[in-house]
Amino acid sequence: MARLTLFGPAREAAGRKNDTLDGATLATVLDAAVLRYGAAFQTILTSSQVWVNGEPADVNDPVGADDEISVLPPVSGG
Amino acid sequence: MARLTLFGPAREAAGRKNDTLDGATLATVLDAAVLRYGAAFQTILTSSQVWVNGEPADVNDPVGADDEISVLPPVSGG
Amino acid sequence: MKRMSSTPASDWILLTQDQLSVGEAMAWATRANCGAIVTFSGIVRDHSEAQENVTALEYEADEELADRRMREIAGEARARWPEIVTVVLHHRVGRVALSEPSVLVVVASPHRNEAFEAARFCIDTLKRSVPMWKREYWPGGSAWSEETSPLLDVHDP
Amino acid sequence: MKRMSSTPASDWILLTQDQLSVGEAMAWATRANCGAIVTFSGIVRDHSEAQENVTALEYEADEELADRRMREIAGEARARWPEIVTVVLHHRVGRVALSEPSVLVVVASPHRNEAFEAARFCIDTLKRSVPMWKREYWPGGSAWSEETSPLLDVHDP
Numbered sequence: 224m225a226r227l228t229l230f231g232p233a234r235e236a237a238g239r240k241n242d243t244l245d246g247a248t249l250a251t252v253l254d255a256a257v258l259r260y261g262a263a264f265q266t267i268l269t270s271s272q273v274w275v276n277g278e279p280a281d282v283n284d285p286v287g288a289d290d291e292i293s294v295l296p297p298v299s300g301g
Numbered sequence: 302m303a304r305l306t307l308f309g310p311a312r313e314a315a316g317r318k319n320d321t322l323d324g325a326t327l328a329t330v331l332d333a334a335v336l337r338y339g340a341a342f343q344t345i346l347t348s349s350q351v352w353v354n355g356e357p358a359d360v361n362d363p364v365g366a367d368d369e370i371s372v373l374p375p376v377s378g379g
Numbered sequence: 380m381k382r383m384s385s386t387p388a389s390d391w392i393l394l395t396q397d398q399l400s401v402g403e404a405m406a407w408a409t410r411a412n413c414g415a416i417v418t419f420s421g422i423v424r425d426h427s428e429a430q431e432n433v434t435a436l437e438y439e440a441d442e443e444l445a446d447r448r449m450r451e452i453a454g455e456a457r458a459r460w461p462e463i464v465t466v467v468l469h470h471r472v473g474r475v476a477l478s479e480p481s482v483l484v485v486v487a488s489p490h491r492n493e494a495f496e497a498a499r500f501c502i503d504t505l506k507r508s509v510p511m512w513k514r515e516y517w518p519g520g521s522a523w524s525e526e527t528s529p530l531l532d533v534h535d536p
Numbered sequence: 537m538k539r540m541s542s543t544p545a546s547d548w549i550l551l552t553q554d555q556l557s558v559g560e561a562m563a564w565a566t567r568a569n570c571g572a573i574v575t576f577s578g579i580v581r582d583h584s585e586a587q588e589n590v591t592a593l594e595y596e597a598d599e600e601l602a603d604r605r606m607r608e609i610a611g612e613a614r615a616r617w618p619e620i621v622t623v624v625l626h627h628r629v630g631r632v633a634l635s636e637p638s639v640l641v642v643v644a645s646p647h648r649n650e651a652f653e654a655a656r657f658c659i660d661t662l663k664r665s666v667p668m669w670k671r672e673y674w675p676g677g678s679a680w681s682e683e684t685s686p687l688l689d690v691h692d693p
Contacts, residue, residue: 231439231512232523272530297527300511301421301482309596309669310680350687375684378668379578379639402559414581424571
């Protein structure tokens with residue numbers, strides 16, 4: 224289980240900014256997110272970076288209740 | 302005879318901004334200027350551009366009472 | 380990672396909902412040993428690649444990471460151009476009206492070459508390494524900007 | 537040659553004894569179709585190559601030729617970067633105090649690349665093609681700047 228924070232297009236596609244999802248690894252949490260939010264979110268997730276606790280992470284990394292997962296779509300600042 | 306306008310270091314070396322000097326060509330007017338203003342002016346003149354009526358000129362160009370000669374030392378704007 | 384609690388006196392990094400002030404930023408950046416100040420202002424433009432009639436933009440950030448990244452950009456600029464004296468990086472979040480600045484870069488330096496180079500580096504790097512998303516508004520609608528780039532590291536070439 | 541009597545609405549060329557205002561120049565330069573404004577301010581610095589303790593500068597110009605040359609520089613920038621929308625070139629004459637701007641360049645453009653390139657071109661070209669002479673003041677003395685370059689044409693490479 225882990226906390227999820229979604230930004231920009233990912234937040235809009237999911238219809239929420241924060242969520243808590245089950246899963247023992249990053250990959251299983253993201254699978255649960257796609258199941259919950261649907262195809263539009265899945266499309267955005269494909270091109271996004273997923274970070275854990277403010278650092279780039281591997282999908283096989285274990286995650287727990289204290290971990291914060293961020294979904295960061297391609298950026299458009301400036 | 303022609304009117305002379307001096308700028309920056311050339312003005313300071315000559316001790317004046319404007320003058321009227323005898324001479325039928327640009328060269329003879331400048332010779333008269335060196336005679337009148339001295340060595341410090343001559344040194345600056347060597348590295349300066351001399352324009353007539355707002356355009357670059359040749360030292361052999363004839364000049365008359367209606368012509369304005371500008372002495373433009375190396376620049377330091379900005 | 381925790382947000383840095385103090386800012387070096389020579390960098391002014393800011394994410395804000397308030398209007399940006401170039402004059403205030405330049406006054407802050409001016410130092411007696413500086414002969415050159417270069418500023419870049421990113422302005423809300425009335426059109427984009429996708430829309431002919433943009434009326435406003437809205438910026439959303441991962442604020443903690445954006446703040447950290449903007450500090451890293453200033454630090455990297457100092458590493459590349461050690462002569463530069465002060466660096467300002469300000470970015471709006473939330474709604475920004477037409478012709479208002481959304482981003483501001485100020486670099487002050489003894490000489491102009493370093494100020495130009497570092498300012499250019501800062502805005503180019505900010506655009507690809509700061510987690511920020513832009514929504515375009517037009518009469519009757521809005522959408523996320525299609526002019527995106529993958530989030531890169533500050534140190535990526 | 538006579539001084540031009542009218543200024544195109546998209547260039548603001550000025551020689552003045554008054555303080556320069558970046559804010560005023562940027563407000564003037566802002567257009568709805570511009571997404572980028574780059575400014576360069578040349579500031580009176582507390583030292584030069586020759587002097588460790590500069591307290592002020594004094595600028596003297598061939599004002600008629602300087603005005604013409606500054607207009608030519610703006611025109612040449614437009615020829616090289618046709619995308620740019622507004623160009624500001626302001627230069628002080630007379631005494632300028634420490635940390636005040638002596639010269640100001642502002643370029644507004646739809647995109648930033650042209651704004652950076654054109655602003656850099658304008659200040660580089662101004663420094664070698666505008667007839668302007670700088671006197672340095674320090675406690676107890678003054679002298680013409682030793683950092684000079686031969687007067688070149690705007691179009692010289």
